[in-house]
Amino acid sequence: MNQQxxxxxxxxxxxxxxxxxxxxxxxxxxxxxxxxxxxxxxTIYTPTSKETHKTEEIENNPNVHIxxxxxxxxxxxxxxxxxxKAKINNSAELKDKIWSSKLERWFDGKDDPNLVILEIQPExxxxxxxxxxxPVSLEL
Numbered sequence: 001m002n003q004q005x006x007x008x009x010x011x012x013x014x015x016x017x018x019x020x021x022x023x024x025x026x027x028x029x030x031x032x033x034x035x036x037x038x039x040x041x042x043t044i045y046t047p048t049s050k051e052t053h054k055t056e057e058i059e060n061n062p063n064v065h066i067x068x069x070x071x072x073x074x075x076x077x078x079x080x081x082x083x084x085k086a087k088i089n090n091s092a093e094l095k096d097k098i099w100s101s102k103l104e105r106w107f108d109g110k111d112d113p114n115l116v117i118l119e120i121q122p123e124x125x126x127x128x129x130x131x132x133x134x135p136v137s138l139e140l
Contacts, residue, residue, distance in 0.1 A: 001131070001133045001136060003138065003139055006127055006136055006138045007138055009078065009130050010042070010125055010127055011039075011041075011042075013068060013069035013078055013079060013080045013127075014037070014044070014068065014069075014080070016069075017068050017069040017079075018037055018038070019034060019035070019036055019068075020035065020037055020067050020070075021033065021034055021035070021067045022034075022035040022046060022054070022065075022066055022118075023064060023066075024054050024057040024058055024061070024064055024086075025057060025060075025061040025063055031053070031057060033054070035048070036102075037066070038097075042122050042125065042138075042140070043119065043120070043122075044066060044082065044084075044122070045094065045098060045118065045119055045120070046117070046118045046120075047098060047103060047106075047107075047115060047116070047117055047118075048116060048117075048118055049106065049115065049116070050088070050113075050115075050116045051114055054118070055088060055116065055118075058086045058088065058118065059088070062085040062086050062087060063083070063085060063086075064083075064084055064085070064118075064120055065081070065082065065084075066080075066081070066082040066084075066120065067079060067080075067082075068080050077129055078127065078128065078129050078130040078134075079129060080126065080128065081124075081126040082120065082122050082124070082125050083122070084120045084121050084122040084123045084124070085120070085121050085123060086119065086120045087119050087121075088116050088117075088118060089116065089117045089118070089119040091117070092110075092111075094117050095110045095115060095117060096110060098117065103115075122140060124137065124140070125137065125138040125140065126138075
C-alpha cells in the first residue's frame, strides 16, 4: 500500500467515525476518555470545557493519543492510532465550524465561555486492520 492509499484510508476513517478515545497524561500515566472528533485534513479537533481535567492535563503535557474508527463488528475493523500534540484553540471561527445542537447538552451555545476546542496535530498515525498489509504508518 503506497502512502497516498494509506492517507486516503486514514481520511476515510476520520470522516466516517466521530467517536473515539482521547488519552492525555495525568501524573505521568495515561488517562483516557471517549470524545467526539472532527477533522480538517489530518488535523483533529474535539470540543470540551475549559473547566475539565483534560485541559489542565494538556497544559501540563501536550502529548495525546487517539483511537478512532473501530466499528465493533469483530476482527478486521479498520481504525487509526494517532499520537500527537494538543493545544487549546479558542477561535470563534472554529467554534462556528464544529458547533451543532448535539453540543447543547454541555454548553450554552457556541459562545459559551467554557467551550474550547482541542486541536491535535498528529506526529504519528498508524492505520490498523485495513487489510493484510497493516498496521502501516502514514508518513507525515
